[in-house]
Amino acid sequence: xxxxxxxxLAVGTLTAATALTGSAFAVQAHAAxxxxxxxxxxxxxxxxxxINKNGAVFGIADESGAVTQEAFLLQAGSTTMQFLGAPxxxxxxxxxxxxxxxNSAADVVGFTESDKTATITAAEWPDSSTPTNLGSLAxxxxxxxxxxxxxxxxxxxxxxxGSDGHGEAGFTIxxxxxxxxxxxxxxxxxxxxxxxxxxxxVVGKADNTATGTQAAEWSNGTITALxxxxxxxxxxxxxxxxxxxxxANTRQPVTxxxxxxxx
Numbered sequence: 412x413x414x415x416x417x418x419x420l421a422v423g424t425l426t427a428a429t430a431l432t433g434s435a436f437a438v439q440a441h442a443a444x445x446x447x448x449x450x451x452x453x454x455x456x457x458x459x460x461x462i463n464k465n466g467a468v469f470g471i472a473d474e475s476g477a478v479t480q481e482a483f484l485l486q487a488g489s490t491t492m493q494f495l496g497a498p499x500x501x502x503x504x505x506x507x508x509x510x511x512x513x514n515s516a517a518d519v520v521g522f523t524e525s526d527k528t529a530t531i532t533a534a535e536w537p538d539s540s541t542p543t544n545l546g547s548l549a550x551x552x553x554x555x556x557x558x559x560x561x562x563x564x565x566x567x568x569x570x571x572x573g574s575d576g577h578g579e580a581g582f583t584i585x586x587x588x589x590x591x592x593x594x595x596x597x598x599x600x601x602x603x604x605x606x607x608x609x610x611x612x613v614v615g616k617a618d619n620t621a622t623g624t625q626a627a628e629w630s631n632g633t634i635t636a637l638x639x640x641x642x643x644x645x646x647x648x649x650x651x652x653x654x655x656x657x658x659a660n661t662r663q664p665v666t667x668x669x670x671x672x673x674x
Contacts, residue, residue: 452485453492460510467517469510477503478526482510484519484539495536497523498544508534512562512570512606520545520560520569533560533571545569550589555580561615562606570604570613579603581629583613593634595619595627604629606650614648 452459452468458480459470466487474481474494481503483492497506500523510521519536532546545551546558555573562570569584581592581602592613594602598620605615613629617636624645626637639646 453483456480461513463513463515463517465515465517467513469513469519471510474503478505479507482508482519482521484513484517484536486517493539495519495521495539496542497525498532498534498542500525501541509559511560514563514567515565518563518567520563520571522559531557531559533558533569533573535560535563535569545571545584548584548587548589550587551582551584554582554589554591558582560584561604564607564609564611566609566611568607568611570607570615572603581613581615581617583607592629593632595622595634595636597621602627602634603647605647608651608655609653610655612651612655614651616645616647 452470453472457470457472459468461470462468468485470483470485471480472483472492474483477494482495484495485492494503495508495510496503497508500506505526507524507526508521509524510519512521513519517538519539521534522531523534523542524531532544533551535543535545537543545560551558551571551573555575558571558573560569560571567585570581571584572579572581574580578600579602581604583590583592583604592602592604594600595617596619599617601616601618601624603615603617604613607613611630614637615627616624617627617634618624622636622638624647625639626646626648628635628637628648628651637646637648
């Protein structure tokens, strides 16, 4: 799981423009100018990884008594981090918790790893409450090992992936129903979903023998390759909004990584 190296969060505010009107003159109104207040979250090393539409943020930070940096949820307007404990290890005394996504209700998903057994399992924290071990679902156990949850939408649809012995197999979870996401044709092996919209559109990356790894989407049980920039060696779609717009990044020859958007 990769963490974005974001340590600062800018919270936007708007200053309203005014217009003067009268019988003899009128002053044209100007568009409101965005202003931003810089908010420092946590201490040195804190990483903010995501935010929901209500302003709740999640990330990783130092937790007293934990073996490493741990996942936290910070509700909008609050200054107190709520650390997310692993199933069976609420204080994270011997566990790593890595968050992957958040929805509007501040439900967080991700994965946990035991420091003692190195066991990895997908988990959900409904509104930061007691975690649910998603890896214990029969459908997940039958499909993969070492599952990780990557995103959740407002309907509770969760995306994730894990090893099926040949590569990375992607799946969705809705309640107790686990559905495998199809791979690309022509020898597709790895399927890694990274985000899901409220309409159920899943995006991420997948590979095959012809094109390598590229951005992909899944809709109604069908996978579509989204490709990348000309000359790219691999690409991935990292998010999707309600309109289906998908920000992505692609790797160019040598070492360049270029962001782009798939409309």
